[in-house]
Amino acid sequence: MKANRIFWSLTSLLILVSLLLSACGGAATPAPAATGELPAGDGKVVIYGGYGEAQAAAFQKALTEFGQANGIEITFTSLATFDTDIKVKIESGQEPDIAMWPQPGGLKNLADNLIPLEQVIDLSKPLATLVPGWDKLAVVDGKIYGLPVSANMKTLVFYNPTAFKAHGYSVPANAAELTALEAKIKADGAGYPWCAGIESGGATGWPFTDWLEQYVLDLYGPDTYAKWISGEVDFASPEVTKAADEVTRRLLAEGQVNGGGISMATDSFQDTAPLFADGQANGQCFMLRQGSFITAFMPENVQAEIKAGDYTNLDVFALPTPEGGQAGVLGGGDIAAVFKGHADQDVAKVAAFIFSPEVLKYQVATGDISPHKTFDLSLYPNEMQRKIGQAMANAAVFGFDGSDQMPAEVNAEFWAAGTDFIAGRATWAEAAKRIDSKYP
């Protein structure tokens, strides 16, 4: 009887231990073959990104069309705060097959979780059609991890031609004319020269970083711009400080923006209504320097007009280059990469598709621009966007949004310290010191 008991005790213990062990070991899966032919797909491809509602719908439409032709079910999901959420998804093992970063810096930080694109697709195709510069954004250890899907341009000033005509203003062709126009608007008591909200939830401050980048690129050219991004030229340097002075002159001087810097810090960048307001008492502003995507945030009647090719209430001109600088084109975009362990034949097909010009044929209607030289300009929904698209296709000095290429931490501090600078809570020297301290 006693022996029997001990026997049973031991057997049960053995079962228990083996249960525990198998529970612990369950997560391990055989490693996929690293080289050679990609494994066959399961007919499903999941893509995460940070698109807004309209962009996401148009992107999904193109994906569905491609998917149906190729027998792949492609799902695109927009994450509310992409940069943070994608890390959580990776931590919890729920990463998608493909993800699209609005910021190459964020992508490069996570390169350990991604695979070089040469292992998935034939790179020569997209590289042949992309505007130069786009292929150098997501390079880690000499290998391309990400390429752009969609782009936007930020060297643009939107204005209301009706309002300009009513006051007899004309589009400034250079910095001196721009300064004269600003002075005239203020002297006339017509309103405020600039609309410049920089509030954007967790990303508050980015419109300011665009202003600063534009002036660094214009004043000192692509080499200094690149050195600034990599940290060799710091924020407190005379170059960046001079660019900040330029921003101060345009935006923070008395009467340039309704309510001054503190209003800029609390006013949403999406608030384009004052551009169409009437008179200084109603907070009317005359110029809005923003990315091409801002048309999606214009009042609906204005959007409808643009769609119909009517530019009486909204048109665009290139931001004049400061004296002594050379014109640079600044922009941004969404960069896609493939996750390690997710590359199969279906993913490869979808990746090749989203890196081709065709993927944007519906999405351009939402304000996006193609980063490909070969994109069919007739697909742009209106004359204004065709103008912008053409400028992108012909860009000689193209600078990708600098803050988005900086390490995520520097970028975040650039936003936060920049907001404090705009709100008048810090001098440029103080803000620059805070940002510089975030470089490792």
Added chain:
Amino acid sequence: MGDIFLGLFAIVIGVAASYGLYWLLNFIISLLPERLRKKSDWLAFLTPAVVLVILVLIAPLFQTIGWSFMDDGAKNWVGLKNYIDLFTDQRFLQILLNNFLWVLVVPAITVVVGTAAAALSNQVGPKLESIFKSLIFMPMAVSFVAASTIWSYFYAYVPPGRPEVGVLNAVVRLLGFPPQPWLTIDQGHLNSFLLMAVIVWLQVGYAMVVISSGIKAVPEETIEAAQLDGANPWQIFASVILPQVWGTVMSVFVTVLILVMKIFDIVLAMTRGNFNTSVLAFEWYKQFFENSNVGPASAVVTVLVILIVPLMWLQIQTVRQQELLR
């Protein structure tokens, strides 16, 4: 649909497995010789819980403390560097001050307002009482983030000349003063106090309900005796009722205190820590998830743990005292 079935399946398996585990442990014990069995049966039932607590609570705690002495990627040891960086950073000291203000102000106001609401609503008759209490309790049903969004509209600021959307500024304008960008004003940490209003609004209902039930449990005889002695209503409340519900008040106080220590959602949803409103838990989030700095983030959260532990001890003490009183 498949996800739901998978989830249900996991629950069923989980429950069955836990049941099976305890059954098995019990079975093993029952097979042991009598003497051993008596000594070890508590072990069988305690072990799984202890293992679980160690696995999901204790181990991560020590891991985090370990990380707090490592660099951004948690790869190399850096000694006390993270802590030195924190305590020499003017902005972190402001964050500590903010946390301190939250802890100082929110639990006290919540408990005082909650107690007042409880005492007063007990005086107005059952029908009005239930209406008042429902109204005050209602915010409890709102999540922190939703409440923050509502209050963001309350504090909203628009540039001069634009249509007003902020309730507070509409009132200020009506009174003839210029509207203010409330959430950016950190003189005297005003904006932090404005954020605190949200949690007070949310938690007063909870304080009221718990304290009210405490007041209702006060023996009627003690109040009658005081009335016979000629005590006025204030004296009755201060000298008879309050001492008898003190334990309840304290436990509410400590619960809110700990909630406030780790406050995060309101700051995230309303200011994102901008304009000098950040607190410890938000700073941790920013460092860990946005900046991917494992070491410094762990140091922040370790500071938070060190500050919370005495409060936990206080909470356990008050609960024990309450149990003694019963």
